[in-house]
Amino acid sequence: MNKFFLFIILFAALISCAKKEEFKESIIKEKSLDLQVLEAYQEGMKNLESGDVLYAAKKFNEAEILFPQSEWAPKSALMAAYSYYTQDYYADTIAELERFLRVYPLSKNLDYVYYLLGVSYYEQIVDEKKDLQSIIKAKKYFEILIQNYPNTNYSLDAEYKIELVNDTLAAKEMYIGRYYFDKKKWIPAINRFKTVIDNYDTTLYAEEALHRLVEVHYILGLKDEAKKYANLLGYNYQSSIWYEKTYSIFDKKYEENIKKRKKEKTKKNKTLKKIKSLFSLDG
Numbered sequence: 001m002n003k004f005f006l007f008i009i010l011f012a013a014l015i016s017c018a019k020k021e022e023f024k025e026s027i028i029k030e031k032s033l034d035l036q037v038l039e040a041y042q043e044g045m046k047n048l049e050s051g052d053v054l055y056a057a058k059k060f061n062e063a064e065i066l067f068p069q070s071e072w073a074p075k076s077a078l079m080a081a082y083s084y085y086t087q088d089y090y091a092d093t094i095a096e097l098e099r100f101l102r103v104y105p106l107s108k109n110l111d112y113v114y115y116l117l118g119v120s121y122y123e124q125i126v127d128e129k130k131d132l133q134s135i136i137k138a139k140k141y142f143e144i145l146i147q148n149y150p151n152t153n154y155s156l157d158a159e160y161k162i163e164l165v166n167d168t169l170a171a172k173e174m175y176i177g178r179y180y181f182d183k184k185k186w187i188p189a190i191n192r193f194k195t196v197i198d199n200y201d202t203t204l205y206a207e208e209a210l211h212r213l214v215e216v217h218y219i220l221g222l223k224d225e226a227k228k229y230a231n232l233l234g235y236n237y238q239s240s241i242w243y244e245k246t247y248s249i250f251d252k253k254y255e256e257n258i259k260k261r262k263k264e265k266t267k268k269n270k271t272l273k274k275i276k277s278l279f280s281l282d283g
Contacts, residue, residue: 170200
């Protein structure tokens with residue numbers, strides 16, 4: 001009985017020692033991983049400072065993969081994204097940041113992530129007539145930032161950039177609206193000008209949009225509608241040059257000028273047809 005009891009004690013002691021050894025090995029291994037992560041992170045910083053951003057991003061990714069449970073992992077992921085951003089590798093920046101949102105949804109740095117996402121799309125805007133996707137994405141991330149993190153420096157800059165984005169979107173609508181106006185496609189033109197009034201009324205294009213709505217409705221003979229938009233323009237932008245142009249529409253001479261231009265155009269078309277007939281092979 002005593003021997004068996006001693007065996008139990010010895011066995012328990014051996015297990016305890018084994019667990020202590022495993023625990024020590026675990027601590028050593030964790031410390032070793034921490035050192036590897038730190039070395040990879042420091043190497044990433046060194047290469048970032050020297051301008052080798054691709055190798056820097058690689059080292060930051062390595063630091064994250066080595067010890068994904070450590071506090072260095074999200075820091076490394078963010079630095080990888082920032083490394084790409086410094087040299088305008090926007091697609092890589094966006095890919096890293098979108099992955100960050102999936103892997104670290106509770107990070108304390110989400111305000112910075114949304115800001116950098118917005119900026120990465122914003123800085124790709126070149127032509128409002130072509131880069132609609134970049135414009136919309138930039139606005140989306142800036143709005144998320146402002147809504148969820150309103151009291152940050154990032155939000156202040158995002159608000160300013162949203163104003164510029166809205167100017168760009170309004171410019172696009174006006175460009176298309178003018179095109180339809182010139183082609184005498186009145187309904188599509190009205191829809192574009194109304195979009196500016198409804199969605200981008202704080203932009204510098206709102207005045208012109210109101211004037212164009214007055215002009216189109218007047219041409220269509222909808223004078224009450226024309227007056228409604230003229231009143232809006234006068235109430236909000238009385239000192240605007242577009243209000244002066246709108247005011248002139250309701251002058252009798254304006255209507256006379258429209259009729260005169262129509263007659264001149266008809267006369268010009270007849271003359272062109274006559275000239276063409278002189279050189280026609282059938283003639």
